[in-house]
Amino acid sequence: MELQNNLFLRACKRQNVERTPIWIMRQAGRYLPEYRKIREKYDFLTMCKTPELAAEITIQPVDILGVDAAIIFSDILVVPEAMGMKLEIIENKGPKLYEPIRSESDIKSLNNTDHLEKLKYVFDAIKLTKKLLNERVPLIGFSGSPWTLMTYMVEGNGSKNFIEVKKLIYNEPILAHKLLNLISDVVSDYLSMQIQSGANAIQIFDTWAGLLSQKDYEEFSLQYISKVISQIKRNGEPVIVFVKGIHNLDMLGACGADVISIDWTIDLALAKKQIGNKVALQGNLDPAILYAPKEKIKEEAVNILKSFGYGSGHIFNLGHGILPDVDPVNVKYLVEVVKEESKVFHQHNFFTRE
Amino acid sequence: MELQNNLFLRACKRQNVERTPIWIMRQAGRYLPEYRKIREKYDFLTMCKTPELAAEITIQPVDILGVDAAIIFSDILVVPEAMGMKLEIIENKGPKLYEPIRSESDIKSLNNTDHLEKLKYVFDAIKLTKKLLNERVPLIGFSGSPWTLMTYMVEGNGSKNFIEVKKLIYNEPILAHKLLNLISDVVSDYLSMQIQSGANAIQIFDTWAGLLSQKDYEEFSLQYISKVISQIKRNGEPVIVFVKGIHNLDMLGACGADVISIDWTIDLALAKKQIGNKVALQGNLDPAILYAPKEKIKEEAVNILKSFGYGSGHIFNLGHGILPDVDPVNVKYLVEVVKEESKVFHQHNFFTRE
Numbered sequence: 194m195e196l197q198n199n200l201f202l203r204a205c206k207r208q209n210v211e212r213t214p215i216w217i218m219r220q221a222g223r224y225l226p227e228y229r230k231i232r233e234k235y236d237f238l239t240m241c242k243t244p245e246l247a248a249e250i251t252i253q254p255v256d257i258l259g260v261d262a263a264i265i266f267s268d269i270l271v272v273p274e275a276m277g278m279k280l281e282i283i284e285n286k287g288p289k290l291y292e293p294i295r296s297e298s299d300i301k302s303l304n305n306t307d308h309l310e311k312l313k314y315v316f317d318a319i320k321l322t323k324k325l326l327n328e329r330v331p332l333i334g335f336s337g338s339p340w341t342l343m344t345y346m347v348e349g350n351g352s353k354n355f356i357e358v359k360k361l362i363y364n365e366p367i368l369a370h371k372l373l374n375l376i377s378d379v380v381s382d383y384l385s386m387q388i389q390s391g392a393n394a395i396q397i398f399d400t401w402a403g404l405l406s407q408k409d410y411e412e413f414s415l416q417y418i419s420k421v422i423s424q425i426k427r428n429g430e431p432v433i434v435f436v437k438g439i440h441n442l443d444m445l446g447a448c449g450a451d452v453i454s455i456d457w458t459i460d461l462a463l464a465k466k467q468i469g470n471k472v473a474l475q476g477n478l479d480p481a482i483l484y485a486p487k488e489k490i491k492e493e494a495v496n497i498l499k500s501f502g503y504g505s506g507h508i509f510n511l512g513h514g515i516l517p518d519v520d521p522v523n524v525k526y527l528v529e530v531v532k533e534e535s536k537v538f539h540q541h542n543f544f545t546r547e
Numbered sequence: 548m549e550l551q552n553n554l555f556l557r558a559c560k561r562q563n564v565e566r567t568p569i570w571i572m573r574q575a576g577r578y579l580p581e582y583r584k585i586r587e588k589y590d591f592l593t594m595c596k597t598p599e600l601a602a603e604i605t606i607q608p609v610d611i612l613g614v615d616a617a618i619i620f621s622d623i624l625v626v627p628e629a630m631g632m633k634l635e636i637i638e639n640k641g642p643k644l645y646e647p648i649r650s651e652s653d654i655k656s657l658n659n660t661d662h663l664e665k666l667k668y669v670f671d672a673i674k675l676t677k678k679l680l681n682e683r684v685p686l687i688g689f690s691g692s693p694w695t696l697m698t699y700m701v702e703g704n705g706s707k708n709f710i711e712v713k714k715l716i717y718n719e720p721i722l723a724h725k726l727l728n729l730i731s732d733v734v735s736d737y738l739s740m741q742i743q744s745g746a747n748a749i750q751i752f753d754t755w756a757g758l759l760s761q762k763d764y765e766e767f768s769l770q771y772i773s774k775v776i777s778q779i780k781r782n783g784e785p786v787i788v789f790v791k792g793i794h795n796l797d798m799l800g801a802c803g804a805d806v807i808s809i810d811w812t813i814d815l816a817l818a819k820k821q822i823g824n825k826v827a828l829q830g831n832l833d834p835a836i837l838y839a840p841k842e843k844i845k846e847e848a849v850n851i852l853k854s855f856g857y858g859s860g861h862i863f864n865l866g867h868g869i870l871p872d873v874d875p876v877n878v879k880y881l882v883e884v885v886k887e888e889s890k891v892f893h894q895h896n897f898f899t900r901e
Binding site for chain 2: 354355363364408409410440441479482485486
């Protein structure tokens with residue numbers, strides 16, 4: 194059976210589409226009353242680890258908002274947990290990983306043998322979601338980038354200055370690379386199995402990309418993203434790399450990703466110019482715009498569409514995750530506006546093809 | 548009497564220097580035992596408001612580190628306080644402004660008549676510091692940018708997503724501009740009086756520059772920085788604008804600043820290319836490098852010097868404030884390394900001039 198709506202996948206491949214597809218980072222989340230209803234009964238990690246609950250939450254925004262893709266409900270920190278760290282997630286307060294990784298023996302204590310068994314609930318959730326979605330829209334799997342995961346694993350919890358991870362890379366770069374290699378292999382396995390379980394695309398979140406200088410970013414993050422992408426077993430499923438706080442986009446075009454997803458502080462037109470047309474782009478409305486009145490939401494959504502301009506290769510999204518107390522009515526309105534207002538930017542394609 | 552060391556001022560004006568000058572953001576601060584000794588006896592705001600203490604703290608890094616400029620010990624939030632807000636600063640925990648500004652009547656309640664009287668202790672501290680410095684090095688005065696000050700005034704305290712200030716600019720842009728204009732006028736008065744009191748240069752901190760899209764940055768921050776710069780009464784004293792988290796530097800070159808100070812995530816060579824040689828550049832070592840061993844500090848300091856390249860127009864600094872628990876020995880070493888290793892980058896000037 195074929196996907197009924199494959200706009201998202203076609204845009205990832207920069208193929209022609211009749212309108213710009215849209216989905217929203219953290220679209221399955223606390224801003225939805227339907228999500229909060231489930232959350233009342235279960236804690237966050239139970240929701241991630243119970244395939245029936247994860248599948249139901251994953252599909253909610255498809256039904257409620259009409260987005261063009263679903264993303265499996267989970268958290269990037271299930272990977273450090275599967276590697277043996279004790280994880281606690283207090284929603285809206287931030288996660289905590291106990292006994293952070295700081296030394297060679299800490300790294301040696303990490304598990305990289307039965308991580309796939311420990312993450313089985315994610316693969317089960319993907320399988321069930323695929324079944325329940327019934328090919329309406331594609332399903333996106335995801336992971337944190339090796340650098341972003343290492344940052345959490347070394348810091349342990351929300352840090353202001355990220356001093357511990359900086360100390361590691363500046364004082365013990367060999368150890369840092371050892372840890373990054375280990376995480377990269379686990380992430381590659383994890384993403385390969387997500388695809389094998391039915392994920393139609395993969396997003397790698399490099400949320401802490403912006404902590405590093407350009408040179409260090411290439412050394413400690415980008416090369417491991419490239420490694421992961423080259424190691425994922427896939428059959429044409431596109432890979433999206435989300436980067437937050439990156440200044441120099443030139444280098445991202447060659448990392449192996451099909452799509453680069455950027456935050457709202459970068460102008461899409463500039464990003465297109467810098468990255469070139471080797472990859473598609475995803476983004477990048479300021480999540481806070483969803484607090485504004487409808488006219489402003491429309492104006493800014495159209496600005497984003499104009500900024501990317503004519504042609505395919507754009508997936509509409511926010512520049513970061515949706516904020517927890519946004520009104521779902523505004524989100525639904527954004528989805529409708531993008532669907533309607535983007536059509537004109539794709540007519541051009543058909544003209545030039547004829 | 549003339550300044551004994553005017554390297555910093557000459558570099559701000561892109562005049563020839565025999566070596567690159569260096570000072571360090573937040574150089575008068577908690578990492579120094581000499582500072583902590585005073586801090587044991589007085590709270591942070593008392594230290595800011597007692598000219599004798601502020602002057603002593605301001606001069607400490609000149610004596611201890613041998614930096615090429617002093618910066619008056621104070622805090623950007625003394626401006627909102629002078630405008631009538633109740634301020635509390637818990638060092639290393641962040642500031643709190645009570646009864647944040649959210650409405651037209653909140654804005655009307657702000658004071659913009661006797662702000663200079665209320666800030667008299669800053670001007671007195673500058674006068675006393677100038678006297679005690681005895682023209683050894685120049686003294687820098689400073690303020691937050693209107694956008695950065697507004698962010699604090701609207702949020703009230705450390706915010707994760709800066710939702711309140713975003714709501715203000717997206718929902719009530721006219722009100723936001725009213726507040727920004729008010730702050731700009733107060734900041735202009737404040738900086739003019741700092742110069743009149745003896746400050747040899749001014750730095751405007753736009754710490755929250757990175758919250759905004761490019762378009763919004765121009766509208767809500769950069770135009771007010773330009774306004775302030777055009778309104779400061781000065782007699783050749785250079786103005787430095789520090790921006791954190793900015794992606795597109797092109798637009799900064801024309802804001803009226805003599806120097807643009809950037810964070811460590813941007814390569815200086817790229818910044819030079821983007822901003823052009825209309826202004827000098829300041830920066831931009833990752834503050835966390837000061838946790839590394841000496842060889843690494845030297846390597847990275849030299850990388851920064853190389854990245855800027857030959858010629859004047861570079862002031863060495865960190866990319867953000869120094870971190871509170873850095874070893875002063877490492878900071879002193881950085882200052883020495885920059886003084887020594889930068890000479891070669893300025894010989895070129897003399898050759899081409901001869």
